[in-house]
Amino acid sequence: MLRKLSLAVAVSCASNGMAWAAEAPLSTKTDLVSVYQEAVDNNADLAAAIAQYGAQKEVVPQARAGLLPNLSGGAEMANVRTSIDQPSSTFSRNAHSYQATLAQPLFRADRWFQFQAAKDVNEQAALQLSATQQNLILQTAESYFNVLRTQDNLASTKAEEAAFKRQLDQSNERFDVGLSDKTDVLQSQASYDTARANRIVAQRQVDDAFEALITLTNRQYNSIQGIVHTLPILPPAPNDAKAWVDTAARQNLNLLASNYAVSAAEETLKQRKAGHAPTLDAVAKYEKGDNDALGFSNPNFIGQPYKGNVDQTTVGLQLNIPIYSGGLINSQVRQSYAQLDQSEQQRESLRRQIVESTRNLHRAVNTDVEQVQARKQSIISNQSAVEATEIGYQVGTRNIVDVLDAQRQLYTSVRDYNNTRYDYILDNLRLKQAAGTLNPGDLQDLARYLKPDYNPDKDFLPPDLAKAAAEQMRAKPTQ
Numbered sequence: 001m002l003r004k005l006s007l008a009v010a011v012s013c014a015s016n017g018m019a020w021a022a023e024a025p026l027s028t029k030t031d032l033v034s035v036y037q038e039a040v041d042n043n044a045d046l047a048a049a050i051a052q053y054g055a056q057k058e059v060v061p062q063a064r065a066g067l068l069p070n071l072s073g074g075a076e077m078a079n080v081r082t083s084i085d086q087p088s089s090t091f092s093r094n095a096h097s098y099q100a101t102l103a104q105p106l107f108r109a110d111r112w113f114q115f116q117a118a119k120d121v122n123e124q125a126a127l128q129l130s131a132t133q134q135n136l137i138l139q140t141a142e143s144y145f146n147v148l149r150t151q152d153n154l155a156s157t158k159a160e161e162a163a164f165k166r167q168l169d170q171s172n173e174r175f176d177v178g179l180s181d182k183t184d185v186l187q188s189q190a191s192y193d194t195a196r197a198n199r200i201v202a203q204r205q206v207d208d209a210f211e212a213l214i215t216l217t218n219r220q221y222n223s224i225q226g227i228v229h230t231l232p233i234l235p236p237a238p239n240d241a242k243a244w245v246d247t248a249a250r251q252n253l254n255l256l257a258s259n260y261a262v263s264a265a266e267e268t269l270k271q272r273k274a275g276h277a278p279t280l281d282a283v284a285k286y287e288k289g290d291n292d293a294l295g296f297s298n299p300n301f302i303g304q305p306y307k308g309n310v311d312q313t314t315v316g317l318q319l320n321i322p323i324y325s326g327g328l329i330n331s332q333v334r335q336s337y338a339q340l341d342q343s344e345q346q347r348e349s350l351r352r353q354i355v356e357s358t359r360n361l362h363r364a365v366n367t368d369v370e371q372v373q374a375r376k377q378s379i380i381s382n383q384s385a386v387e388a389t390e391i392g393y394q395v396g397t398r399n400i401v402d403v404l405d406a407q408r409q410l411y412t413s414v415r416d417y418n419n420t421r422y423d424y425i426l427d428n429l430r431l432k433q434a435a436g437t438l439n440p441g442d443l444q445d446l447a448r449y450l451k452p453d454y455n456p457d458k459d460f461l462p463p464d465l466a467k468a469a470a471e472q473m474r475a476k477p478t479q
Contacts, residue, residue, distance in 0.1 A: 029454070031225045032447045036140045036440065038217035040133075049132040056125035063118035066111035073100045076289070097289025104282045106317075109274035117267035124260035131253035134438050141429050141443065143216050145422045147209040148226050152418040152460040154202040159457075160411040161199050164192040167407065171400065184400040191404045226454025227446070229462040233372045233424060236431060241362045244435050248358045251436030255354055258347040265343040269336040275329035278321045285314040354434060361431040368424035375417035376462060382410040383465070418460060 040046065077096045105111065168188040174180040213221055236244070249255065288311050322329070389406040392398035425446065432438040451459065 029223050029225045029452055030221050031450050031452075032141070032144050032443050033440075035144055035213065035217060035221075035224070036137065036443050038219045039136055039140045042218040043136060043216060044218075046132060046136055049129055053125050053129040057122050059118040060115075060122050063111070063115040067105055067108065067115060069102060069104045071100070071102050074098070095290055097287060099285065099287040099289075101286075102284045103318075105279070106282055107278070107280040109277045110271050110279075113267050113271035113274055117264045117271060120260045120264035120267060124257045124264060127253050127257035127260065131257065134253060134433060134436075137438055137440060137443060138426075138429050138433050139216060141446070142426060143209070143213045144224060145227070145425055147206070147213055147224055148456075149419065149422045150202065150205045150209045151226070151456040153415055154199070154206050155456040155458075155460040156411050156414040156418070157195065157199045157202040159414075160407070161192065161195040163407050163411070164188065164195045164404070167400075167403065168192045180400070187400050187404060191408070225450040225452055226456065226459055227421070227425070228449050228451045228454075229421075229459075231421075231425075231446075231449040233369050233421075235369050236362060236365045236428065239366070241359050244362050244431065245355050245358050247435040247437065248354050249351070252354050252434065253436055255347070255350055256436075258343070258350050262340070262343045262347055265336070265340040269333070269340050272329065272332040272336045275325075275332065276322060278319060280320075281318045283314070283316055283318045287312040287314075358431065358434045361427055361434055364427045365424065365431055368420055368427055371420045372417070372424055375413065375420050376465075378413040379410070379417055379461070379465060382406070382413045386410050414461065 075096070075098045077094065080093055080095045168185070168191075171180060171184045171188040175182065175185050210221060213224075238244075288309065290309050386403075386406045389398050389403050393400065393403050429438060429442060432442060
């Protein structure tokens with residue numbers, strides 16, 4: 001009598017009799033929020049972005065410095081050598097002087113616009129850092145759930161291998177008693193060998209996924225908590241693409257940063273145009289030294305140098321009017337016009353991409369919602385089909401190829417179901433990122449549905465699957 005090969009039996013064989021990967025103790029399982037915190041503390045890309053922002057924000061005090069007083073000091077020492085024709089004589093002496101100069105810009109239009117541009121650049125840099133921090137949330141989720149995806153894929157592949165192994169054993173038993181020919185054994189052997197090769201690849205994919213998680217956080221993980229099948233699969237709220245696009249236009253961090261990039265370009269253009277404007281500074285200067293250095297003449301003896309030390313103070317206004325600089329200013333203005341146009345076009349391109357991405361992700365989430373239920377029903381239907389095909393094979397109305405194809409289709413539907421579940425989770429997060437609303441609280445919400453004792457070999461299927469398949473079998477006539 002041919003034994004029925006149900007999905008539950010295959011899973012049991014895969015998790016108990018074919019344990020290729022030992023399950024880590026419960027205490028070592030890491031949850032999603034902990035992985036995110038490790039990423040925040042140790043991610044190299046985030047640390048680089050923080051350092052970059054620290055460098056970029058210095059443009060504000062640097063630009064402000066051009067509007068503030070400037071104080072400088074100096075000293076001069078020289079040897080003065082003097083030759084006189086009548087009477088012929090030469091003498092020399094050492095000269096020295098000290099000076100301090102204080103300059104306060106009174107009208108510097110170019111520096112003012114440079115300061116305004118620097119503030120816009122600073123705001124742009126801050127938003128870009130926030131976008132990097134927000135992107136780390138999505139990166140964490142993608143890496144975390146990719147591990148779970150590959151683990152579930154490995155579990156289903158192991159169950160598939162176990163199923164084909166049992167089918168091979170049954171084919172050998174039937175061949176030994178003369179109930180089937182060698183072709184059935186060879187077909188079963190080929191399916192088993194293929195499943196075994198797929199299992200080896202799936203194991204490597206799990207290891208690769210853990211490596212990506214290690215790269216993200218610089219921490220070693222043995223196992224992580226899995227997501228339960230009772231996670232609510234709901235449409236996005238609000239389920240209105242236009243509302244999400246409007247939110248993205250207001251809150252998308254990269255788009256907001258591009259607005260400041262345009263503002264900075266506008267201020268830079270004003271700065272370049274101001275290169276034609278006059279400048280006015282208040283200047284105070286104090287000098288002290290001997291007369292050889294300062295060149296002071298004795299007022300009591302015209303034409304005779306004063307041989308003592310001199311203190312000299314100068315206070316005044318310094319006006320500079322640009323007349324011609326070789327075409328430099330005009331060239332810089334043309335350059336700034338082109339750069340402003342570039343930043344505006346880049347902003348428009350980004351806006352269009354965000355609108356497209358937001359609409360696509362909104363559709364994707366709604367599609368995922370429908371697919372999750374459809375994929376789950378597909379597993380139930382394929383399991384019933386396998387059992388019905390096995391019965392048909394037993395009574396001679398189906399052949400071994402039909403049985404193997406039915407089993408192969410069953411495990412394909414299992415993998416499709418789990419892939420759709422993880423697609424739903426990640427598409428939701430991507431939609432929120434596009435709208436600019438993604439935050440660590442979204443990971444905390446997902447963490448509520450993590451299972452601390454999650455075992456991929458047993459939990460990659462919904463717990464009510466066997467019951468649903470049994471009900472479907474009872475509802476339909478068997479062969």
